[in-house]
Amino acid sequence: MLNDQELLRYSRQILLQHIDIDGQLRLKQGRVLIIGLGGLGAPVALYLVAAGVGELHLADFDTVDLTNLQRQIIHDTDSVGLTKVDSAVRRLTAINPEVRLVSHSTAMDEDSLAGAVAAVDVVLDCSDNFATREAVNAACVTAAKPLVSGAAIRLEGQLSVFDPRRPESPCYHCLYGHGSEAELTCSEAGVLGPLVGLVGSLQALEALKLLAGFGEPLVGRLLLIDALGTRFRELRVKRDPCCGVCGNRHA
Structure with missing residues (x-):
C-alpha cells in the first residue's frame, strides 16, 4: 500500500483519473531499465524517480565529462570524473530516497544484458549508438519486454515504442534494419x-503509460521532431514479417 508520505508526494498525479491510487501502486511495483544516462537518460531517470517508479536499473559505463553538462541535466560540475551511474544515483537519491536504484556501471555483454532486461518490466533505450540499440532491441524481443526508444541529433529527434507482447508491434530492427556505417554521434x-x-x-511519459496502464503508447508509430521549426510529425510503422529479429516471434 501507499503510506501517508507517498500519498502526499504523489498527490498531484494521483488526482488524475487515469492514474489514481491503483495506477500509483502499479508505478511503485514497476521496474525499469534505463540504458544510458546522458542527454536522454537524464530526464528519463529524473522524471521516473520523481513519479515513484519502484525500482530503477541504471546502465552506463561512461564517466561525466565537462562537455556533457550542456545537456545531461542529471549531472553537475562536481560530478565531472565520476561514473555517470554514481553521479545519477547521488542526484536521484536526493530527489526520492524511497526508490530502489540498481547500478550497472560496466559494459554489458550479451548475457548480462539479457539478464538485466529480464529483471524489469520496461526498458528505455537512451543510448547514442546503433550497435547498442540493436543489442537492446534483440534482448527485449527475446524477453518479450516493451522498449521505449528515443534518439536526438542536431535539431532532430524521434521516438517510438516497440512492444513484443503485441502481435502487430514492429521491433527496432523492422524500422532501421542494419543501420548505416556512416552513423554520426552528438x-x-x-x-x-x-x-x-x-x-x-516523452520517453519517460511513455514508460509511465506502460507501467500504470493508461493512455495509448506509441506502438506502431514513429514520432519525428523538428526542433528548428517546432514541428511534430507521426509515421505509421508496420511489423516486418521477415524481420531477422522479431519475424518468427508469433509463428
Missing part, C-alpha cells in the same frame, strides 16, 4: 540541450 554533429530533454521527457 560529439561529431552536435545537439541542442532542450531537444534531448524533450525526447527524454
Whole structure:
C-alpha cells in the first residue's frame, strides 16, 4: 500500500483519473531499465524517480565529462570524473530516497544484458549508438519486454515504442534494419540541450503509460521532431514479417 508520505508526494498525479491510487501502486511495483544516462537518460531517470517508479536499473559505463553538462541535466560540475551511474544515483537519491536504484556501471555483454532486461518490466533505450540499440532491441524481443526508444541529433529527434507482447508491434530492427556505417554521434554533429530533454521527457511519459496502464503508447508509430521549426510529425510503422529479429516471434 501507499503510506501517508507517498500519498502526499504523489498527490498531484494521483488526482488524475487515469492514474489514481491503483495506477500509483502499479508505478511503485514497476521496474525499469534505463540504458544510458546522458542527454536522454537524464530526464528519463529524473522524471521516473520523481513519479515513484519502484525500482530503477541504471546502465552506463561512461564517466561525466565537462562537455556533457550542456545537456545531461542529471549531472553537475562536481560530478565531472565520476561514473555517470554514481553521479545519477547521488542526484536521484536526493530527489526520492524511497526508490530502489540498481547500478550497472560496466559494459554489458550479451548475457548480462539479457539478464538485466529480464529483471524489469520496461526498458528505455537512451543510448547514442546503433550497435547498442540493436543489442537492446534483440534482448527485449527475446524477453518479450516493451522498449521505449528515443534518439536526438542536431535539431532532430524521434521516438517510438516497440512492444513484443503485441502481435502487430514492429521491433527496432523492422524500422532501421542494419543501420548505416556512416552513423554520426552528438560529439561529431552536435545537439541542442532542450531537444534531448524533450525526447527524454516523452520517453519517460511513455514508460509511465506502460507501467500504470493508461493512455495509448506509441506502438506502431514513429514520432519525428523538428526542433528548428517546432514541428511534430507521426509515421505509421508496420511489423516486418521477415524481420531477422522479431519475424518468427508469433509463428
